[in-house]
Amino acid sequence: MKIKHTITLSLFLAIIFVSICAKAQQAVVKYPIIPYPTSLTPASGNFIITPATRIVVPGNHLFTNEAVMLNRLFANSFGKALQKSTQPVNHSILLKYDAAIIADEGYTLSISPKQITIAARTPSGMFMAVQTIRQLLPANVELANAIPLKSLSLPAVEIKDEPAYAWRGMHLDVSRHFFSIAYLKKFINVMALYKMNKLHLHLTDDQGWRIEIKKYPKLTEEGAWRTFDKNDSACMKRAPDNPDFALDTEHIIHKNGKTLYGGFYTQQEMKGLVAYAAARHIDIIPEIDMPGHMMAAINAYPFLTCNGENKWGDLFSRPICPCNESTFEFAENVFSEIMDIFPSKYIHIGGDEVDRSDWAKSDACKALMKREGIKDLPALQSYFINRMEVFFNQHGRKMIGWDEILEGGVSKTAIIMYWRGWVPDAPVKAAKLGNKVIMTPGSPLYFDAIPDKNSIPAVYNFNIIPKGLTDAEGKNIIGAQANIWTENIPSEKRADYMYMPRMTALAEVLWTNHPDYDSYLQRLDDQYARLDILNVHYRLPDLSGFLQSNVFTDQDTLSVSSPLPYLSIRYTTDGTLPVANSTLLSKPLIITQSQRIRLAAFKPDGTHGDVYNLQYDKQSLAEPETVAHVSDGLICRDYKQFYKLAALIPDTKADTTFIAKTISVPQFAEAPAFGLKYRGYLDVPQDGIYSFYLTCDDGGTLKIASREVVDNDGLHSAIEKNGQIALKKGLHNIALDFIEGGGGYTLKLKYSLNGSAPQDIPAQWLKN
Structure with missing residues (x-):
């Protein structure tokens, strides 16, 4: 009897487990949201939206911008926006203020066949709810001027949602290679879709100064342009095999008999971009990197160095001089204009990779160090950083710096951006000191690193809180961001490829903080159609079933399954790049002789993903060696x-x-x-x-x-x-x-x- 009961109970539990898994699978398909909400309860039925449906918005105008953003999706679908009302009506979309929602970006969303109710305490919370609805709607709602629809359907659901981390960021280096305002708007729009809220713009570096500073016009007149450098040349060499490595021609000019690459943003252009981002609840954080990485500025204004020279040291360019008052006058003037452009409470000063050797030779620095009791060169850098932080604080701003600013001592109010993975105690040290920390270690959050099959799982499984912190100390880790350094990213298409889709993995880690990788992968498949419409040149899913170098003794078989139903796999055996009309790999390919095969997945529009170069070699089994005596290791x-x-x-x-x-x-x-x-x-x-x-x-x-x-x-x-x-x-x-x-x-x-x-x-x- 006991055995029968055990079998019956086991069978019952198995049935329950299978049922739960099936329902979870259905929920993933029905609600393909990234990042997945904190709490989602499926419900029955659908809410049907027609041109007659109304949007009900409170009369206090708190959610006016968010209602416009939501209505833009319906205008795309129906050819006209839905009518708005301040009074409740039947079968409507109600935007509701709810003081009980504590999180600034929190919201609730209730969809039934009779009503949609979106509740939030703040406009940012309401905007996040709009992005959830955006993902529940079909991808073609992103298309303006599309053929008008008669109706749209939203699945019934109950959602309670709020982010796990306040800082959910992306960084883009516009100095090494320049990106248009139009591209930055597209970038912001995609960030908003996935509920990312911080855009860190690396505006200046050795290779280019990208923001207009009216008091120092030569920063952009001279510093925004360059002849092709070694990175440009390396990219151009790769362009014949991959057009994404070709420099965007709109940033190339001919002047005084020279071909120059570059560009900059006027203050008016950047203020417009800041407003565009703010409407999407994204904060743009400017970085003017000091005291190192300043070659573009020093070329225009040589007085900024200790000796008037500007050249490369062993690893990095020579920095500006922290021992002359003229340097601080310059820095304060620049940041004053930056603060006028960017209302963000955060300003990034960089502070990384500084070659301090010239400071040690400077009489001015020797005198300053003696006068201020500064013991070494890292402390001299901290003198500069701390003095600039005082200036920022006086203007109501908070300073962010790369984790090198910890080396000579830093105030507790500075925010540390941790990137040096080989210094694992840096974020722990900073958090224990009481500093707020943003995690952005090179592995896995440098999105300029070439992506492969391990990139997305590495991001998705990244632990935001480093080991060695108490729960209280862990609260000083305020979030994370991914960095895109652009030395080898010369075009907007290449930038898209490098950050998407792995940004979606980071978005889910930072918002939900309850990883479910299998569910995420299913929901990710649903995102590609939307990204196509948004003109995002994303990296296609990896192909599998082969290695780069393959051997066989008799014969081998190449069999590749398409990771998405609309992709076709095409290949060549003559060494040429596969193109849209190359041979289709529609069935397993039998290989009986050594050869090179190049293959790629193609979308219906003829664009393709990574080209895989496969070498097949026929080998005999290598004979073992006879060794008299061996030891372990x-x-x-x-x-x-x-x-x-x-x-x-x-x-x-x-x-x-x-x-x-x-x-x-x-x-x-x-x-x-x-x-x-x-x-x-x-x-x-x-x-x-x-x-x-x-x-x-x-x-x-x-x-x-x-x-x-x-x-x-x-x-x-x-x-x-x-x-x-x-x-x-x-x-x-x-x-x-x-x-x-x-x-x-x-x-x-x-x-x-x-x-x-x-x-x-x-x-x-x-x-x-």
């Missing part, structure tokens, strides 16, 4: 120098040599840049085709049995590359070289056998 040689390529690490005597029981960056590695050489044997347990997955930040190469398996070399962010090799059971020599250029400290090696799931290399395989 690999021999690792550590070279404490900077290398641009792992291939450049010499075979000379290393600085240190040790036995490594795992393949990873050693915990004791402290040098900002170094190279590692792992040597020994891999003891594989059986014959087969072995796949290896090498993730490096910066670069690395892998050879096994004297065959090249993975080439992931170069200075880059954390990227996984993979390859295969045919091995017989036994010992095979392994050579893995790795370089760290400063910042990433990431080295991982996984394997799979005959197509199994990737897993870590077992320690017992590593021998020397």
Whole structure:
């Protein structure tokens, strides 16, 4: 009897579980909202909107702007806006003030077949509700001048929603490459769709000054333009294979016999953009980076340096001089005009990557340090930063700086933007001191890092609160943002590709803070049609079913499933780029000889996603080596120098040599840049085709049995590359070289056998 009851109970629980999962699946399909609301309760039926439906808005005009934003969607759909009313009417859309909603951006949304009620305490909360409705409506509501519809349908639902974090930001560097006002408006519109609320504009750097300052006109007359630099040239070299790397021609001019790249925003243009963002409840935070990264300004006004010179140091450009009053006069004049343009209570001063060597040689700096009791150069930088913060505070503004401003001491009122992932205690230290912290570590939140299949899950699974903080200290972490540095992003299309769709993952982490990755992926599929209409040149979902380097002993099969139903997979075998009329991969392709295959997914309009270059090599199984005696672990040689390529690490005597029981960056590695050489044997347990997955930040190469398996070399962010090799059971020599250029400290090696799931290399395989 007990057994029967147990079986019956188990079956009952299984049925309940399947039912819950099915309902959750239906909810995802029916309510494909990103970021997912804090609380969503499905309901039955739909509310039908017709041109006769009215929008009821309180007479106090609190939500007038939000009603306009909502009505714009209906005007697109019906060819005219819905009529508004201040008095309740049947079958209407009611915008309602609710003092009981505590969160500034919180709202409730009730949709039934008879009524839509949206309640909020603030306009920002009401706007967030409008974005939820926007995503529940069909994607074509984004289209102006479309063929008018007779009706729209919204699914019944009860939503209570508010954000987990106050700072939900995106950063865009407009200095290295310039972006039009029209593009920034599109960027803001997409941010608003996903409830992001902070746009950090990096307006100045060595490569260009992008904002008009009337007191110093040469900042834009000269500082906004340049001849093509090394980054421009590198991008142009890549353009033939990928047109997204071509510089936007609207930012190229011909003047005085020179071809110049650049541009700037007038104060009037930027004020218009600020107003556009404010209507969408997005705060634009300007960054004027000081005291480093100021070459564009120093070229125009040489008095800003300690010695009148402007050149590159070992790593960074020479900074402005914090020891001359003329520097502070300049800085205060610039920021006064910036404050007139940007009403944000936040001003970003940068403060990162400063070459202080000239300060040590300056008589003015020596005198200032003696007079003020400043002990070292980091403290001298803090003197500059702290003095500027006083100026900001006097004008009702709060200062943000990159985490380097902690080094010489900083006030508790400064806001720290943490980016240096190799200094993990920086945000913990700042939060414990009482400073507010914005998390933006390079991995995974530098969206200029080349995206791959791991990029979206890395963002989605990012922990906003670092380890080592109490609950009270954790409240000093006010949110996060993703940064887009544009040295290698020369066009608006390339910028779209780099930030979308991974921005949607960050949006959900920051708003909902209750990760459900499988649900998110289902809802993400529903977003692509809307992004197409919004003209966002997003990165298509990854293709799978292959590696970059594939081997086989007899034959292999290439089979690729389309990640979206409207994509077609096309390929070439002659080395040319696949185009819209290339051969369609409609069934598995049998491969019997060594060859190179290039393939890509194509949208119906002929545009395509990433081009995958697949190498197939026919190999015999590599014979194992006979070794008299082996010990556990690999021999690792550590070279404490900077290398641009792992291939450049010499075979000379290393600085240190040790036995490594795992393949990873050693915990004791402290040098900002170094190279590692792992040597020994891999003891594989059986014959087969072995796949290896090498993730490096910066670069690395892998050879096994004297065959090249993975080439992931170069200075880059954390990227996984993979390859295969045919091995017989036994010992095979392994050579893995790795370089760290400063910042990433990431080295991982996984394997799979005959197509199994990737897993870590077992320690017992590593021998020397």
